Amino acid sequence: MPPSSLDGLVRIEGRNYTFRDLYSTGAGKRLLIRMRGKPQGAIACLCRRREPLALQVYSTPEGPRLRCYPDTGPLHRQDCLRNGISHVGEGSRCYSGKAITRDGRYWDVHLRDQLIAKPGAAHSPSPPPAKGRDDQRETDVQGRATLLTALRAIWQITGLNGTVRKFGNGEPGLLAASRLAKQREFLRFNGEPARQVCILPGIDRMATHPRLSESGRDATTWYAIVIGAITRVVRDGSDALVTLRHGDVPLRAEWNIWQEIVAHSPFPRTDALIQALSQESTVKTLVVTLIARVARDEIGQLRLVNGALMVVASFWPVPVDSRAELQVLWHLSSGTGRRFVKPLLYRAGDLALPDFVVLDCALPTVIEVYGRTGSADYDRRRDVKRDLYAANRDRVGYVELFSRKGAMLRLPDRVPGAFDRHKHLVEGLEVKLGLQALRETP
Numbered sequence: 001m002p003p004s005s006l007d008g009l010v011r012i013e014g015r016n017y018t019f020r021d022l023y024s025t026g027a028g029k030r031l032l033i034r035m036r037g038k039p040q041g042a043i044a045c046l047c048r049r050r051e052p053l054a055l056q057v058y059s060t061p062e063g064p065r066l067r068c069y070p071d072t073g074p075l076h077r078q079d080c081l082r083n084g085i086s087h088v089g090e091g092s093r094c095y096s097g098k099a100i101t102r103d104g105r106y107w108d109v110h111l112r113d114q115l116i117a118k119p120g121a122a123h124s125p126s127p128p129p130a131k132g133r134d135d136q137r138e139t140d141v142q143g144r145a146t147l148l149t150a151l152r153a154i155w156q157i158t159g160l161n162g163t164v165r166k167f168g169n170g171e172p173g174l175l176a177a178s179r180l181a182k183q184r185e186f187l188r189f190n191g192e193p194a195r196q197v198c199i200l201p202g203i204d205r206m207a208t209h210p211r212l213s214e215s216g217r218d219a220t221t222w223y224a225i226v227i228g229a230i231t232r233v234v235r236d237g238s239d240a241l242v243t244l245r246h247g248d249v250p251l252r253a254e255w256n257i258w259q260e261i262v263a264h265s266p267f268p269r270t271d272a273l274i275q276a277l278s279q280e281s282t283v284k285t286l287v288v289t290l291i292a293r294v295a296r297d298e299i300g301q302l303r304l305v306n307g308a309l310m311v312v313a314s315f316w317p318v319p320v321d322s323r324a325e326l327q328v329l330w331h332l333s334s335g336t337g338r339r340f341v342k343p344l345l346y347r348a349g350d351l352a353l354p355d356f357v358v359l360d361c362a363l364p365t366v367i368e369v370y371g372r373t374g375s376a377d378y379d380r381r382r383d384v385k386r387d388l389y390a391a392n393r394d395r396v397g398y399v400e401l402f403s404r405k406g407a408m409l410r411l412p413d414r415v416p417g418a419f420d421r422h423k424h425l426v427e428g429l430e431v432k433l434g435l436q437a438l439r440e441t442p
Contacts, residue, residue: 230288233258242290242304251294253304265309265321289319324369325355328401331409332356338411339419357433358397359422361412364433365397396433 228244235241240258241250253261292307310319311326319342320326332338339360356367366389370382389398401409425433 226290226292226294228290230290244290251290251292251302251304257304257306261307261309291319322369322371324371324401328356328367328369328409332358338414354433357425358411359425360414360419361397362415362418363395363397363412364422364425365399365412366433367409367411368398368400370400370402392433 226244230242230244232243232250233240235255236252238255240253240255242253242258243250289310290307291310293305294302295305308321310321320329329342332340338358340356340358342356343354354366355369358365358367368382368385386398386400389396397412399409399411
């Protein structure tokens, strides 16, 4: 039976969302939820803080609504099945369950987010109806991670609260491409600059990692990327306990790994700033922020695999790792109002993670800010970056700035419509420039 023209509202935690298409299958009624103007099924209501949510469909004068309320059990397969909610395959974005209407009838509820369940998965949902004009929109967005899908996966991994904002260009992501001078409200973490633990809308899939190989764990593991202002760091035996502001639990890290993160910070006396944050006094102009890859270990504790320390200025809450970057940020946003990206997805060993990427030029233009460090390793990394961008000069522009020289930043001129052509390169906190990945040589 083809979908009907029924429209209605989905009510989730006090907020209303629209849905379309109530249709029948051989197994009975099925409610297909499609957000208007958004990818189908973009609703993060099945997993929240590692707890399943029960679903209930009920009628109103405006049409059917879907009510979600938390269940008390932990997020395990048997508990989900017992409560009528089932994960459909590991790594899948399909969920199905039973919902009870007020008149006592059971409805199958299928919340599907782009990907179809794996063959043979438990409780696989019924096939969707034949594709029509509305369903074609779903096909167009397959393969793109949505904001709430990432949130759902992050909640499963970390169980942390978080705030994720969308930018004015409609792309999900924190600190993504935007005209910062005119969209300052989008840069605030839950209304306050650098005062809230933020869950970044991205899940990082690491195919290989030396620490995983040494511990004997699966070499293909998913990690959540988190960012937050550090309030306290204490030593607990061989571990460091790093507490983020408004974090539920501290992040554990091996003490030598934490010392390595601090040592690689370009800011002098970063440890003194952290100590100041943990005491009565506060740093009013700069806030030490941790951007880290986080996973749960075998006993369920949050463990910091690797990360980077950055600093957020209270007057302009975009993380940077040097005062020179802070000056460039000010120049791009307040001085010229350029449209740019500040990539923040930290990857251990990457040599070509740009400091900034300007997107309103004829070519996406990379800005690399080099500090005062003059070690042989630092110079080698700089030379490798130069060679990489030079080999791709037909696709990527390149501008470098040396903080010790105090040179003025000179950028290519704006080109009308360039940002609209380049904004598809932005995915969350990454910029897909199509450059060959550069890794540390053994």
